[in-house]
Amino acid sequence: MSDETATDETDLATVRMHRPRWGDPDNPGHLPDAAQALTAGGSTDRGVDPDHIPVPESTIPDAARTALTELLGADHVVVDTGERVQHTRGFSTPDLLRLRAGDVSAAPDVVVFPGSHDEVLGILALCTDHRLAAVPFTGGTSVVGGLEPERSGLDGVVCIDLRRMNRLVEVDEISRTATFEAGIRGTDAEMGLRERGFTLGHFPQSYEGAGIGGYAATRSAGQSSAGYGRFDEMVEGLVLATPRGTIELGTAPKSAAGPDLRQLVLGSEGVLGVITRVRLRIHPLPAVRVFEGWRFASFDDGARALRRLAQDGPLPTVLRLSDEVETALNLADPDRLGGESSGCLAITGFEGGPDDVRWRRAAAAALLTDCGATPLGTEPGESWRTGRFRAPYLRDPLLDAGVLVETLETVTFWSGLADLKASVTGALTDALTASGTPPLVMCHISHVYHSGASLYFTVVAPFGEDPLADWAAAKSAANAAIRAAGASITHHHAVGRDHRAAYHDEIGALGVELLNAAKRVVDPAGVCNPGILL
């Protein structure tokens, strides 16, 4: 198979991030031609330079600062301006708009850098004693307000940046698991495994910024989830530091010994404590990989084909389908759609051993062809693969040019997918049109399951008078449409603050009570990421 390639995601170095812009500021994003058209050639405004924003006085009491310094050493307790700004909020468009406007009212009062699980336990005990909110931080790439706790009733916010806890602790080659400290960045984890001949196979769009602990705390899903699974499916064991002590889980891959408490900690977004260590499934580096493009006449046709692959197999490692709008914007050149001027682009990717890939690829091709797909060869597949982490870089120049761009996502069962897509698209379009800023709404399926699939929406609209308010109204309308359809409020972005109300609707009052009761056990003072999730 001459189409196969050998390069992979681990060729990427770990990227330095500097808010509010995604990625290394020395290597900024540039808009491709198709996206330039959206800006209408307007003037650009990069917003306030965060290095020159005056930050509010730290409210942390002296006694707490002294105690933190005694615990961690002065080098690992930082109250200076720059770090606090860089740990303010996350990477949602509203987060960036606020930071570009110089608003750092949500800055933590202190950023601490523990070096061990025991130090994290010490910090949480200290936060309990001094009534300080404790926010775990790995990559800081939350897009749902997960890093902006409520301060009410507390005397300050401590951001616990785990970046020093970045070791690959152990590789069990027999069981094919690797144990990491939670502060390691996803790229570093992948590079560490690569030296041993393994991969985690977890490549979310936030890959260049996010960390392992964040993946676990938010139930991340990577672009290769069809082949390697979601992050919550990769976790075989974990260690949680709480104000009341340590919880260690994972005696076996699967067990009938009571409820699976790992699944109570995964997705808990810091409200039960800080995940300090995870044991993860690993896989041999794939010998071959092939990515291909396919054209469908319509999104519905494509969705039907993806469903058949998810239910009857064989499952590719990567499987995604863009709708007509997203396809048109991403592939402005109709020649890349096999000469057709419209339609939907699907990507299939296969990784594994040569025989395995050959069989799965051939069987999937037969099924896709049977579903009416036109093969487009490996060029669109490779183009997607090599550009797969670039989308977040486009947001900054679009915002510079006065173009609002934001994403949201959901997941439901296959039988409700088409209606969900229509109602969310309609809600976003109606809301932003009512604000005087009619949007372009794109959608793709990026994660498939036996019984359902995710929908990922990208919304682009010109700035109105108050982009923050306009987006809040649109997001609220989308949330209402998602819940009215009975779908989940998030597939992989988590709950944070932004989805809290919809999440409570989703699990019901008794479900919320269950979680609050669990939280009270491990965090009786309510200092662990308060206001997030619950």
Add this chain to the structure above:
Amino acid sequence: MSDETATDETDLATVRMHRPRWGDPDNPGHLPDAAQALTAGGSTDRGVDPDHIPVPESTIPDAARTALTELLGADHVVVDTGERVQHTRGFSTPDLLRLRAGDVSAAPDVVVFPGSHDEVLGILALCTDHRLAAVPFTGGTSVVGGLEPERSGLDGVVCIDLRRMNRLVEVDEISRTATFEAGIRGTDAEMGLRERGFTLGHFPQSYEGAGIGGYAATRSAGQSSAGYGRFDEMVEGLVLATPRGTIELGTAPKSAAGPDLRQLVLGSEGVLGVITRVRLRIHPLPAVRVFEGWRFASFDDGARALRRLAQDGPLPTVLRLSDEVETALNLADPDRLGGESSGCLAITGFEGGPDDVRWRRAAAAALLTDCGATPLGTEPGESWRTGRFRAPYLRDPLLDAGVLVETLETVTFWSGLADLKASVTGALTDALTASGTPPLVMCHISHVYHSGASLYFTVVAPFGEDPLADWAAAKSAANAAIRAAGASITHHHAVGRDHRAAYHDEIGALGVELLNAAKRVVDPAGVCNPGILL
């Protein structure tokens, strides 16, 4: 492939069960020649006939009985002897020995048969008001004491038999899910699906007796788990009735909306309430199925091959490996091991579409051969498949002949599997030898995962003076060996009362507190299956 067969498990009718013997008493089990040797031709004693056991007076207060009758109707509130004996305890060997000795001290005080979720809510409210323990009951096949709650502080025990709640509520053919009321027996669920062209693919050894609600409450795993997954992986949604009201979960197959609360209810064994409805993944009935036997020179060789299949694929639908002792006992005729007089028998089973089965079967055969396996053809595979539900029938005639036979199981990571097998085998052998009843200890792997596998032990020993005490000592030694190895106390039998102490060791004191806190939310009076799990 002339080896393929078309018959399947759904040819079995739903079997009437009559304690203490497994299966329909009109169709008893008979010992095969190999097992006859174990009985040493001793005399037989079938124990007390349960239809003639005097049961203790029901302690249920008149007011509670009246209220239950008003709620459910007199036909659905049963205090007569026969039903109460038939709902006493489960099917562990100690349970059977006690019943055979006429001990029905654990009989529930009343058996009720609700017809709807709302009636279950009503029963739980009534149990709360009248301080009665509530025990959910579907098939009643627990082997860990899950049906024997603690009565202390309560005025009686209500067994909630869900057999009237046995509807196939809905089939979503697009999403490939089916929604069942929890009281349906596994065989009836399978037959209902078969009429629609689908299968659940869940065939535990208790298949002829167990029910859907029990599968969910105990995290059951079926013999085809390699292909169809564990029961907890099949559950897309569920409805739980609690004393405080209803919890309904499952907006999507997977989600990042907080902890997965489904995984808190699955495995909760009735202590959070009664699961009344589940939405399950279903699959088209397989077009073809092939079962084959393979011989390995040693268990370690076989385990290595199973690990490669689990990690590198392709995974068969069924994959199991008996150790030398189990192989010798089950296959007394060495001709069936390819003429070799020793070794270990592995079974592979493939179900699916013709192309899929052909490819997986060929690729697995190549891998197994590469691992040193000798193919034995389809005869041992088919023999295993057709006899797969017969083992529980052998226990009764063995007990009749004064032979103790019991099973236990565990699960761990691959790197610890060999040590775990050795230490549990040693603990069982030493304990029963010390009791003067040296045992035969057999073991097989029946469920494999990427990172680990289950071990299932069968122990056979002559009756000593006190078989109950002898087995308690042996079981205690095995539990200690399992926990010393860091493995899980159960792979698919659940916790019940028998594994409670080891389970608490496994999840730690804070883990137990989390579960107790969750229980207090939904069951503030502590009436839901008290003493089970917690």
